[in-house]
Amino acid sequence: MGGKMFSESAMERIEKEYKDWQEEYQKAVKKMPERLARFSTVSDLEVKALYTPADIANKHFSEEIGFPGSYPFTRGVQPTMYRVRPWTMRMFAGLGGAEDTNARFHYLIEHGETGLSTAFDFPTLMGYDAESPLARGECGKCGVAIDTVADVNRLFANINLEEVTTSMTINPPASILWAMYIANAENVGFSRKKLGGTIQNDCLKEFIAQKTLMLPPEPSLRLVVDTVEFGTREVPRWNTISISGYHIREAGSTAAQELAFTVYDGITYVEESLKRGLKVDDFAGRLSFFWNSHIDFFEEIAKMRAGRRMWAKIMKDRFKAQNPRSMMMRFHTQTAGCSLTAQEPYNNVIRTTTEGLAAVLGGTQSLHTNSLDEVYMIPSEEAARIALRTQQILAEETGVASVIDPLAGSYFVEALTDKMEAEATEYIRRLDEMGGMVAAIERDFPQMEIADASYAFQQQIERGDKVIIGVNKYPSERPELEFILKIDPELEKRQIERTQQFKDSRDKAKFAQAMGELRRRCEGKPSWENNVMPALIEAVRAGATEQEVCDLYRDVFGTYTDPGTF
Amino acid sequence: MSGNRRIRILVAKPGLDGHDRGARVIARAFRDAGFEVVYTGCHQTPEQIVSTAIQEDVDMVGLSILSGAHAYSFPKVIELLREQKADDVTVIGGGIFPLEDIPVLKQAGIREIFEPGAKLQDIIDWVRTNVKPRQEVA
Numbered sequence: 174m175g176g177k178m179f180s181e182s183a184m185e186r187i188e189k190e191y192k193d194w195q196e197e198y199q200k201a202v203k204k205m206p207e208r209l210a211r212f213s214t215v216s217d218l219e220v221k222a223l224y225t226p227a228d229i230a231n232k233h234f235s236e237e238i239g240f241p242g243s244y245p246f247t248r249g250v251q252p253t254m255y256r257v258r259p260w261t262m263r264m265f266a267g268l269g270g271a272e273d274t275n276a277r278f279h280y281l282i283e284h285g286e287t288g289l290s291t292a293f294d295f296p297t298l299m300g301y302d303a304e305s306p307l308a309r310g311e312c313g314k315c316g317v318a319i320d321t322v323a324d325v326n327r328l329f330a331n332i333n334l335e336e337v338t339t340s341m342t343i344n345p346p347a348s349i350l351w352a353m354y355i356a357n358a359e360n361v362g363f364s365r366k367k368l369g370g371t372i373q374n375d376c377l378k379e380f381i382a383q384k385t386l387m388l389p390p391e392p393s394l395r396l397v398v399d400t401v402e403f404g405t406r407e408v409p410r411w412n413t414i415s416i417s418g419y420h421i422r423e424a425g426s427t428a429a430q431e432l433a434f435t436v437y438d439g440i441t442y443v444e445e446s447l448k449r450g451l452k453v454d455d456f457a458g459r460l461s462f463f464w465n466s467h468i469d470f471f472e473e474i475a476k477m478r479a480g481r482r483m484w485a486k487i488m489k490d491r492f493k494a495q496n497p498r499s500m501m502m503r504f505h506t507q508t509a510g511c512s513l514t515a516q517e518p519y520n521n522v523i524r525t526t527t528e529g530l531a532a533v534l535g536g537t538q539s540l541h542t543n544s545l546d547e548v549y550m551i552p553s554e555e556a557a558r559i560a561l562r563t564q565q566i567l568a569e570e571t572g573v574a575s576v577i578d579p580l581a582g583s584y585f586v587e588a589l590t591d592k593m594e595a596e597a598t599e600y601i602r603r604l605d606e607m608g609g610m611v612a613a614i615e616r617d618f619p620q621m622e623i624a625d626a627s628y629a630f631q632q633q634i635e636r637g638d639k640v641i642i643g644v645n646k647y648p649s650e651r652p653e654l655e656f657i658l659k660i661d662p663e664l665e666k667r668q669i670e671r672t673q674q675f676k677d678s679r680d681k682a683k684f685a686q687a688m689g690e691l692r693r694r695c696e697g698k699p700s701w702e703n704n705v706m707p708a709l710i711e712a713v714r715a716g717a718t719e720q721e722v723c724d725l726y727r728d729v730f731g732t733y734t735d736p737g738t739f
Numbered sequence: 740m741s742g743n744r745r746i747r748i749l750v751a752k753p754g755l756d757g758h759d760r761g762a763r764v765i766a767r768a769f770r771d772a773g774f775e776v777v778y779t780g781c782h783q784t785p786e787q788i789v790s791t792a793i794q795e796d797v798d799m800v801g802l803s804i805l806s807g808a809h810a811y812s813f814p815k816v817i818e819l820l821r822e823q824k825a826d827d828v829t830v831i832g833g834g835i836f837p838l839e840d841i842p843v844l845k846q847a848g849i850r851e852i853f854e855p856g857a858k859l860q861d862i863i864d865w866v867r868t869n870v871k872p873r874q875e876v877a
Contacts (some may be wrong), residue, residue: 295755295806299782307784310811311755384757384781425760511760515835515855548855549835550807624763631764635859644856651854653838660807737780739750739763739770 178234179226187226198222215469215639216427217629218592224584232587237482241536241577243497245485247478247590248578249536250501255574260532261539262564263340263505267292267316268551269660270668271327274317278332280554284561288539289332289370290340292316292551293350298385300346300723303668312665315551316342320672320720322713325353326360334358339370340415340505340539345387347374348396349722352709355408360714371412371461371505374400377438377610381619383420384735387723390611392730395699397442398449403706405456412461414442415505421619422465423511425627428476429593431465433600434610434619436483440601441610443492449699453492457499466528466535467509473528474580475589477504477535483594506532507541513548515651516643521545526563533567534580540564546654553656617738624739672718679716687715688725695729744872749797751779751788753816756806761833765801768859774866785815792820792828799829799870802849809836809844817848829870833857 179187213219232238239245242252251257264286266277278289294316296308302320303312312318319325329339343350351372355365376393379385388396397414404413418435426434439460446456462480466473484502488494508528513521522545529542542560544552552560568574580586607613614620633639643649690708697703712722750766752759759781766778777795779788792800800820802813813832820826832844833853841852850869853862 295808299755301755307755307782310808311806314807315756379757384759386757386782423758423760425764550837624767627760628764628767631768631859641856645858651838651856657837735757735759735780735782737778739766739776739778 178232179230184226184230191225191227194223214472215467216429216472218472224588226584228584228588238581238587244489244500246481246501248581250481250503254536254577256577259568259574260537261288261338262286262561263288263290263539263541264557264561265290265292265342265507265541266557267294268658269313270318270664271324275328275330277554281557281561284558285565286561288338288340290541291342293343294318297719298343300387300720302672302718302720303665304672305720312668313660318664318668319350320668320718321675322353322356323675325357329357334363335367341370342373344373344376344379344385345393346719346723347372348400348705348709349713349719351400352706353713356710356714365408367410368408369410371415372400373415373417375414375417375438377441377614378417378420378435380614381421381434382424382623386733386735388726388730389733390614394445396705398445398699399704399706401446401456402449402451402701403704404459405451412459415461415463416442417463419463419465419507421623422467422509424623425630426623427626428467428472429596430600430622430626432476432480432593433597435462436480436487436597437601437604437610439484440487453494454496454499457488457494458496462502462504464504464506465509466506466532468512468524468528470527470531471586471589473531474535475586475593477537478590479593479597483597503538505539506535506537508543510543510547513543514641514643515548516649518545518548518654520643521548522559522563525560529563529567530573533573536578546657549654550658553658555656617736620738676716676718684715684717687712688717688721691722692725692729695725745773745775746799746866746870746872747775747795747797749777749779749792749795749800750803751783751791751800752781752803753783753785753788753812754804754806754808755782756804757781758805762803765803765833765859765862768863772863785812785819788816789819789823793823793825797828798873799831799866802830802832804834809834810840813844813849814847827873
């Protein structure tokens with residue numbers, strides 16, 4: 174067949190030589206046994222000692238590997254990749270109050286970061302203002318505390334929002350934080366048409382893994398589609414969903430589960446947007462993805478390559494997309510927080526470097542590299558700088574960004590890419606059979622698949638089948654770190670007072686009217702006329718706090734609590 | 740003391756973080772070790788946790804948190820258990836804690852703190868050594 178990479182006669186010879194080598198190998202390991210009873214990836218996928226052309230003999234180069242920037246995008250979404258512009262160095266940052274995080278943003282930009290990424294504290298992530306009794310002890314701890322559009326103004330002070338792109342890791346309240354971002358940007362004088370960035374806004378993986386829970390699945394999806402619809406019409410440079418595998422993996426999934434559940438979440442968002450009446454090629458190009466880069470180097474690269482190929486096929490075949498951009502899986506990557514150790518924390522720099530390198534060889538569009546102290550606390554300035562420098566060394570010293578998709582054609586990497594795709598495709602078939610992701614979530618299916626995988630991994634650690642240096646091999650005590658971030662305990666009080674003053678100073682009639690219009694739209698049938706976004710921008714301009722809008726959401730749509738299965 | 744009752748454990752997640760991997764793994768490990776296990780799920784207030792602990796008549800509460808809000812929620816759980824005259828319930832904690840917070844939490848009445856990298860078997864052994872089924876209510 175045309176396009177195959179090896180001729181039949183070449184294959185015959187290779188297979189014969191392979192058998193000879195196998196005999197040699199067997200003789201050798203009879204004398205000196207292999208050092209492990211079983212060789213497998215961190216996801217427990219068994220790997221052979223050697224891969225040869227026989228493992229990719231049936232591959233069609235043009236149809237399955239091909240060229241960067243062309244369908245099926247296995248080798249990358251742009252034709253030029255890092256030859257023209259390296260990946261965006263986007264460090265996830267958020268600490269204390271808005272001013273503290275703004276100072277960190279400026280620090281990172283001064284040190285060469287090329288995109289912003291905002292981490293919010295838990296009350297903000299869960300839709301509570303600092304004053305909520307549920308927020309006690311949490312203010313500013315794991316990210317920045319944001320209640321109002323005035324906080325957003327302080328957060329992005331002196332940053333050109335038409336030049337830098339901003340990612341915001343926010344999910345159930347994503348529509349609100351985005352509305353605050355747009356309202357603030359326009360107040361400052363930027364145009365919404367020129368704003369670039371991403372809201373995570375991936376509600377499905379919250380039920381599956383991250384557990385930032387607020388509303389039930391159906392209304393959560395409605396709000397996601399509202400943002401997709403609004404972005405398509407009004408904020409054309411914005412990525413309205415970052416379909417995220419990261420948290421699925423951190424919760425303990427395998428690489429193939431991360432790939433499968435994330436791609437299926439993507440399928441669900443496309444289906445829901447089509448139901449609203451949107452045309453696939455109008456919005457699909459603004460969907461983006463977010464991968465975890467774990468410690469098993471080749472497995473991660475294979476997962477990223479397989480992801481691009483799968484998404485391209487799904488968009489073309491399942492959704493009949495025409496525009497190549499709709500078929501491109503553009504993605505952000507973060508190195509694996511769960512691979513880091515409190516013991517001998519400087520070793521985390523080596524882990525992060527390896528994982529960052531995998532993300533680059535996997536063709537990521539942007540990257541966050543974890544700081545060595547993230548297993549203790551959110552990053553200190555010193556540790557964040559080392560993490561950023563790690564990316565700069567990869568990009569500018571090592572030469573790994575000079576050649577596009579340099580591992581293509583590796584018998585092992587291509588075979589592992591196929592294996593990832595096959596495993597994930599099987600999950601997608603099962604999810605289709607279950608009636609889709611919402612039905613699967615209601616059956617606890619992805620949640621329990623992940624719980625099984627994470628428990629199995631933990632048992633491998635206990636037995637020593639998988640090694641974590643400093644933890645279950647060469648064990649070591651946890652030391653004091655010379656730099657560790659401290660959050661001001663007075664912040665909570667200050668934030669509560671500031672938000673109260675903000676509420677006291679707003680025009681009550683205007684506020685009530687804006688909230689009334691927002692409620693009317695929430696209660697109405699999902700449609701462009703009832704899209705929450707325009708009303709939300711008015712409401713936050715009129716002084717609505719994050720929690721006031723979330724309370725309205727919870728009142729209209731109901732709430733969802735963690736079922737607590739294990 | 741009842742000789743035939745199994746140790747009953749509540750695994751609980753106070754605070755607003757959703758990092759439940761550790762809680763769910765330890766809940767399974769306790770169950771596999773032969774304990775009776777109740778798991779609260781994420782986002783529980785100290786009040787909810789103590790209410791569940793009493794309702795379920797548990798011998799031990801294992802608190803899991805990774806948000807940094809332990810300085811508030813852990814002592815609060817101890818305080819509420821005392822108020823409910825249930826301070827014979829053993830309370831232990833797991834998660835991420837600044838080193839200097841650990842003695843403070845123990846001072847407040849948290850019997851043991853397990854940090855990242857703790858072995859499941861060590862935690863199970865600790866429970867077997869230190870926790871006995873409470874006197875059954877007549």
